[in-house]
Amino acid sequence: MTKSIRCSDAGKDCKWSATSQTEEDLMSKVIEHVKEEHKEIEINSESISGIKSLIKDI
Numbered sequence: 001m002t003k004s005i006r007c008s009d010a011g012k013d014c015k016w017s018a019t020s021q022t023e024e025d026l027m028s029k030v031i032e033h034v035k036e037e038h039k040e041i042e043i044n045s046e047s048i049s050g051i052k053s054l055i056k057d058i
C-alpha cells in the first residue's frame with residue numbers, strides 16, 4: 001500500500017504532493033515541505049493529526 005498526500009487537499013494553493021510506503025516517512029516529507037513553504041503552519045500535535053487525516057492509501 002502506498003500512502004499519498006496532496007497539499008491542495010489541505011486547502012493550500014500549492015501543487016506539492018508526496019507518496020511513500022510508510023506514514024512515518026510521508027510525515028517527515030510533509031513536515032520538511034511545511035517548514036520550507038508554509039511557515040505560517042505551526043507543527044504541533046493538532047496540525048499533525050490534521051495532516052494525517054489527509055493521507056490516502058493508493
Ligand SMILES: [Zn+2]
Nearest residue numbers: 007014016037
Ligand atoms: Zn504546499
